[in-house]
Amino acid sequence: MTSLSDALKLVDENRIIELSKQVIEIPSISGNEKEVMEHAVKLLEDMGIHVEVLGSEERPIIYACINPEAEKQIIFNGHLDVVPIAKPDAWTKDPWKPVVEEGMLYGRGSSDMKSSCATMIHLLEILKDMDLPLGVGVHLVPDEERGAQAGSKIVVDKIVAGELRRPDYVVIGEQSNLQVRVAERGMFGYQVKFYGRAAHTAASRVTGINAIAKASKGVLALEHHIDKFHEWIGHPMQSVNIIQAGTVSNQVPAECTITVDRRLIIGETADDVVAEVKADLDKAGEGDPDWKWEIIAPKNEDGSWQYTPANYTSPESELGQAFKKAVKTALGTEPELYVTWAGSTDGRLYRQAGMQTIGFGPIGGGAHGPDEFVYIDSLIKMAKVWVAVVHELAK
Numbered sequence: 001m002t003s004l005s006d007a008l009k010l011v012d013e014n015r016i017i018e019l020s021k022q023v024i025e026i027p028s029i030s031g032n033e034k035e036v037m038e039h040a041v042k043l044l045e046d047m048g049i050h051v052e053v054l055g056s057e058e059r060p061i062i063y064a065c066i067n068p069e070a071e072k073q074i075i076f077n078g079h080l081d082v083v084p085i086a087k088p089d090a091w092t093k094d095p096w097k098p099v100v101e102e103g104m105l106y107g108r109g110s111s112d113m114k115s116s117c118a119t120m121i122h123l124l125e126i127l128k129d130m131d132l133p134l135g136v137g138v139h140l141v142p143d144e145e146r147g148a149q150a151g152s153k154i155v156v157d158k159i160v161a162g163e164l165r166r167p168d169y170v171v172i173g174e175q176s177n178l179q180v181r182v183a184e185r186g187m188f189g190y191q192v193k194f195y196g197r198a199a200h201t202a203a204s205r206v207t208g209i210n211a212i213a214k215a216s217k218g219v220l221a222l223e224h225h226i227d228k229f230h231e232w233i234g235h236p237m238q239s240v241n242i243i244q245a246g247t248v249s250n251q252v253p254a255e256c257t258i259t260v261d262r263r264l265i266i267g268e269t270a271d272d273v274v275a276e277v278k279a280d281l282d283k284a285g286e287g288d289p290d291w292k293w294e295i296i297a298p299k300n301e302d303g304s305w306q307y308t309p310a311n312y313t314s315p316e317s318e319l320g321q322a323f324k325k326a327v328k329t330a331l332g333t334e335p336e337l338y339v340t341w342a343g344s345t346d347g348r349l350y351r352q353a354g355m356q357t358i359g360f361g362p363i364g365g366g367a368h369g370p371d372e373f374v375y376i377d378s379l380i381k382m383a384k385v386w387v388a389v390v391h392e393l394a395k
């Protein structure tokens with residue numbers, strides 16, 4: 001097997017930039033990924049790598065693997081769809097004409113996450129002749145930005161059904177600031193309905209009870225930092241994101257409903273959240289004889305709340321340990337866990353199906369916004385860590 005130091009030397013900055021530009025300049029807003037997928041197939045095939053195309057004709061999914069006979073397999077998952085350009089005027093660059101300036105590569109998808117996908121293709125390119133005792137492959141998918149139903153969901157369903165090889169390890173290349181992402185928050189969406197009493201505005205201080213005023217107290221009671229912490233995933237998050245009330249301008253509203261998005265850390269359940277909300281709202285309504293509210297959320301057949309728990313792969317798992325060693329050997333720094341801003345990625349689907357899955361990606365900015373960019377230096381570091389992870393697992 002090629003030594004790690006020789007393998008690391010093959011990571012080619014110019015090649016990564018070139019491949020990244022090629023995929024960025026093909027617009028691929030979710031639903032229109034066909035052209036970029038076909039280009040990625042061509043890149044891989046030109047390198048002599050066998051490609052299997054899954055998914056539909058309009059929305060292809062790429063599966064490619066080198067050393068397919070090896071006993072174990074590591075898969076790199078990336079999505080080639082991007083979000084639309086919301087405000088073209090806010091861009092100082094052309095989102096579809098990638099440019100390099102001062103160490104940054106600009107363009108829609110540069111950080112989220114076409115450059116990572118391009119680096120995955122480069123990874124197979126440099127590893128393909130090394131005769132590694134490990135299968136190394138990619139799942140390049142569409143539809144991540146719209147929920148993955150036409151992308152990674154299909155891939156994982158096929159794995160679960162035994163129609164596609166189950167990887168032993170999965171790496172997600174979404175931006176993680178070169179930190180190791182071992183967990184993603186779960187989610188519990190709920191509403192709180194606050195009750196008042198309808199009345200004419202003229203009687204608002206006589207018989208009326210304004211549900212909007214009640215909800216206002218409730219919103220302030222729920223909009224706070226939650227003082228819980230898990231070292232793999234950080235704090236829980238809660239945000240009141242929708243408020244609905246009122247019908248006509250001269251009537252005191254009898255009801256007001258707020259919709260809350262609560263993200264859970266490891267160990268939290270929906271019952272924990274409900275108990276927390278009850279404590280917050282009981283406190284907010286102390287001494288108020290007209291304080292009346294209820295929690296509304298979908299329930300399972302057995303009466304329990306529907307929610308998605310946090311998902312994780314232990315840092316002590318084989319893949320977790322490989323990453324810890326790889327960061328040290330490839331970058332010479334201590335590995336850190338990514339806990340600051342952990343939205344969800346397609347990694348959740350692999351974890352939920354029982355596969356060791358870890359996120360490790362570059363540093364960038366402007367994802368989903370204007371002037372999206374990625375630091376080229378971070379792409380190179382990411383590539384080196386990936387090479388070192390493969391090398392570690394191939395031992």
Ligand SMILES: [Zn+2]
Nearest residue numbers: 112113144174
């Ligand atoms: Zn993404």
